[in-house]
Amino acid sequence: MILVTGGAGYVGSHSAKALRLAGYGVVILDNLSAGHREAALGAPLIEGDIRDVDAVRRAIRESRASAVMHFAARLVIAESMRDPAGYYDTNVKGALATLEAMAAEHCHRFVFSSTCAVYGEPTEVPLRETHPTAPINPYGQTKLAVEQALPHFEHAYGIRSIRLRYFNAAGADPEGELGEDHSPEVHAIPRAFDAAAGGPPFEIFGEDYPTPDGTCLRDYVHVTDLADAHVRALHCLEQGGASATYNVGTERPSSVREVMAAVERITGCAVPHRSAPRRTGDPAVLYASAARIRDALGWVPQRAELDTIVRDAWRWHATHPRGY
Ligand SMILES: NC(=O)c1ccc[n+]([C@@H]2O[C@H](COP(=O)([O-])OP(=O)(O)OC[C@H]3O[C@@H](n4cnc5c(N)ncnc54)[C@H](O)[C@@H]3O)[C@@H](O)[C@H]2O)c1
Numbered sequence: 001m002i003l004v005t006g007g008a009g010y011v012g013s014h015s016a017k018a019l020r021l022a023g024y025g026v027v028i029l030d031n032l033s034a035g036h037r038e039a040a041l042g043a044p045l046i047e048g049d050i051r052d053v054d055a056v057r058r059a060i061r062e063s064r065a066s067a068v069m070h071f072a073a074r075l076v077i078a079e080s081m082r083d084p085a086g087y088y089d090t091n092v093k094g095a096l097a098t099l100e101a102m103a104a105e106h107c108h109r110f111v112f113s114s115t116c117a118v119y120g121e122p123t124e125v126p127l128r129e130t131h132p133t134a135p136i137n138p139y140g141q142t143k144l145a146v147e148q149a150l151p152h153f154e155h156a157y158g159i160r161s162i163r164l165r166y167f168n169a170a171g172a173d174p175e176g177e178l179g180e181d182h183s184p185e186v187h188a189i190p191r192a193f194d195a196a197a198g199g200p201p202f203e204i205f206g207e208d209y210p211t212p213d214g215t216c217l218r219d220y221v222h223v224t225d226l227a228d229a230h231v232r233a234l235h236c237l238e239q240g241g242a243s244a245t246y247n248v249g250t251e252r253p254s255s256v257r258e259v260m261a262a263v264e265r266i267t268g269c270a271v272p273h274r275s276a277p278r279r280t281g282d283p284a285v286l287y288a289s290a291a292r293i294r295d296a297l298g299w300v301p302q303r304a305e306l307d308t309i310v311r312d313a314w315r316w317h318a319t320h321p322r323g324y
Pocket of ligand 1: 036
């Protein structure tokens with residue numbers, strides 16, 4: 001049995017589905033602050049908070065979980081700048097409470113959702129895991145703090161962990177059961193859908209970057225490919241694999257304008273847009289080297305094409321215009 005914290009959220013729900021398809025039993029622990037009951041797809045859902053050590057202990061004990069996949073977190077960079085206390089509370093205290101509960105219940109495998117935001121401003125791309133970590137916002141800092149705590153939890157309590165630093169999660173379950181429903185939505189593809197459907201114009205933050213079309217380049221990784229990375233990470237830990245840190249990205253950057261064009265192609269609608277100033281802390285180019293996870297876990301993204309990502313996202317968005 002696998003305890004999936006944040007399993008009612010976007011990446012967690014897709015990963016919980018992938019785990020079940022791979023034959024695992026899944027129990028979700030989520031306080032539904034940003035998640036959706038429907039996203040559990042009928043898996044047992046415990047409404048509880050990761051900051052509550054006793055609640056996490058009970059969830060591990062009662063489900064007899066042999067591993068925890070830890071997605072629960074807050075993840076809006078701008079919000080983390082306004083509310084660092086809240087971000088440290090959920091992302092650091094919550095993760096440490098979860099690890100404390102695991103240690104107490106002798107649960108020794110941990111797969112952690114980290115982020116490319118741990119790198120900060122890149123000094124070279126593609127980003128390798130050996131790139132220095134120097135986050136430029138509290139969100140990235142909270143994730144790095146947990147990564148840095150993990151070796152101590154391994155040393156003292158035997159908890160082995162795989163830290164997956166994902167780039168931009170995007171797309172939706174190709175079977176149309178799950179999708180992205182964040183509120184507010186800060187991610188480019190769903191925002192472009194909203195603009196195409198008559199919502200506020202799509203904002204392009206900076207058009208004078210040193211990139212081919214002047215807009216930022218990002219690495220969009222399909223959420224089902226991310227889910228597959230989680231299942232592989234778990235297998236590795238189950239087979240006695242050592243703790244490790246991996247980037248999860250496609251190695252293929254797309255510009256904001258390319259995303260807009262893909263949304264126009266797939267939806268058949270124009271995406272009304274407007275220019276907006278650069279956002280602080282938005283590097284021109286961010287994309288992964290995924291060589292390490294490819295070599296170690298055999299992970300190769302199956303849905304890496306931007307059009308595939310947008311098409312899958314659109315299928316869900318078109319059938320769930322107001323989310324779940
Ligand atoms: N979405 C991305 O592009 C992206 C990129 C890199 C890393 N990540 C990381 O992946 C993870 C999942 O991201 P997501 O996009 O699915 O986010 P999400 O908001 O959809 O999911 C997070 C889930 O955690 C739950 N949660 C939050 N605080 C909790 C608490 N205190 N106790 C219990 N549950 C709580 C929420 O209700 C939600 O269901 C996060 O850790 C995030 O930092 C996401």
